[in-house]
Amino acid sequence: MQSCKPLVLALALALPATTFAGPLSGDKVKIGILTDMSGVYASVGGKGSVIAAQMAIADFGGKVLDKPIELVSADHQNKADIGVGKAREWFDTQGVDMVNDLLNSGVGIAVQKLGAEKKRITINNGAGSTALTGKECSPYGIHYAFDTYALAKGTATALMKQGLDSWYFLQADYAFGAALQGDASKIVAATGGKVLGTVKHPLSSTDFSSYLIQAQDSKAKVVGLANAGADFVNAVKQAKEFGLKQTIAGLLVFDSDVKALGLNAAQGMKFTTAYSWELNPEMEVFGKKFFAKAGFMPTMDHAGVYSSTLHYLNAVKAAGTDDADAVMKKMRETKVNDFFAKNGVIREDGRMVHDMYLVEVLKPSESKGAWDQLKLLATIPGEVAFKPLAGSECPLIKK
Structure with a gap:
């Protein structure tokens, strides 16, 4: 038995430290x-x-x-x-x-x-x-x-119901923009609308003038912004300065974006969100x-x-x-x-x-305070808002 002790000790030392750790790694x-x-x-x-x-x-x-x-x-x-x-x-x-x-x-x-x-x-x-x-x-x-499906589903469906059935997209040129534009395009097509074109812009763009000219020339009823954050804010501001007459659809809008734009520029815009303090x-x-x-x-x-x-x-x-x-x-x-x-x-x-929640930006006359920006139009049940599991491409799903 004595001869076995060095072997047992060597095996013990060779085992990973986590074997002897408590319930939390690193305590x-x-x-x-x-x-x-x-x-x-x-x-x-x-x-x-x-x-x-x-x-x-x-x-x-x-x-x-x-x-x-x-x-x-x-x-x-x-x-x-x-x-x-x-x-x-x-x-x-x-x-x-x-x-x-x-x-x-x-x-x-x-x-x-x-x-x-x-x-x-x-x-x-x-x-x-x-x-x-x-x-x-x-x-x-x-x-x-x-996710991009839920955002596009709520906003595109609402605008299509208003007869805004032709779309042109300004898309951030990376995975998020492609997913958002793709999901919105499918929803527009599935509800009887047409996508007349898409133009891609680099992340962190500062000049949207050439993209907005293409959107205007398309004659689409809706210009869908498949971007977010400062890109979205800059695109909307420049569209207003440019005098764009088409409806602007923000496909991913945050409360901070509305604040940055101000109610004068953003009033009447409809978008889908997961949260706002006002809801x-x-x-x-x-x-x-x-x-x-x-x-x-x-x-x-x-x-x-x-x-x-x-x-x-x-x-x-x-x-x-x-x-x-x-x-x-x-x-x-x-x-x-x-x-x-x-x-x-x-x-x-x-x-x-x-x-998820479909909201609309208030008119300045409707706002009661600095962060009073939105009103609730509809609650979208989760099973409606998000892509059904049956349509998932996830390899973890057992078909």
Whole structure:
């Protein structure tokens, strides 16, 4: 028996350290917010996403399973290589368990792939591409706040009902813009409309004049803006200055965009959203609490970061571990019930299904305050708003 001891000791030392670890890797839970801090989408996510995550951690109690919760953040600069590099560093050397926000679809898709490789949970809130729950789906990936299908479905359907049945698109030239334009085009065609053309513009464009001339020359009834953030704001401002007569459809609009435009420029615009502080009393409570910390009202991205971070922490607590497979199981089993979603469900393709809202921008005369910008036109049930699971291209779905 004595001769066996060195062999037993050698085997024990060879086993991974996690075999002997407690329920939490690194004896804590570590969350990363990877977002646009300085670019075209900074007002959509940026420091507001960090504040939202901090609020969720504080409201949870600051600890999980009697261990600390740590938050780190970084600017991906809207570049997939920078986003993946930072996420890899977090996963490999800093013990980050979950990455949230991932504002920008190119970054979101790339980091979700890395998360699948590393078996780490990634939650996309600011990214919109339906590829995240389609061909690029991951067993560790969640698409939480909105996607291009739901946004296009609500807005395009509403405008088509008004007889606005010919469209021309200005599209941000990357994965998100292509997905948003593609989803909107399919909905327009399916409801009897026509797409008369599309012009692509680089991310962070400052001069939209040539694109707007092409849109005007198309004679389309609707100019659909398949872009977001500062690109959307600049396109709308320049369209107004240019005297564009066609209806402008914002296919991804945030409260911060309406604020940047002002009600004079944005009044009457209809769009689809997952959240606004004005939609119901629960959303208002969160909005005012966020405002007190940030100095501005939250976007649907900020609201999604808060809700999904809290849902993640509750799942870690319920699972008794931060093991990604165990936590994902709890996140899928447990419905989301908070100010952001009622009976929200995370499907097997990673899509969190919840109600969406069709809204209209108020006239200046209707507004009662600085952030009183929107009125609710319709609530779109989640099962209607989001692409049916039966039509998913996700390879995880059993056909």
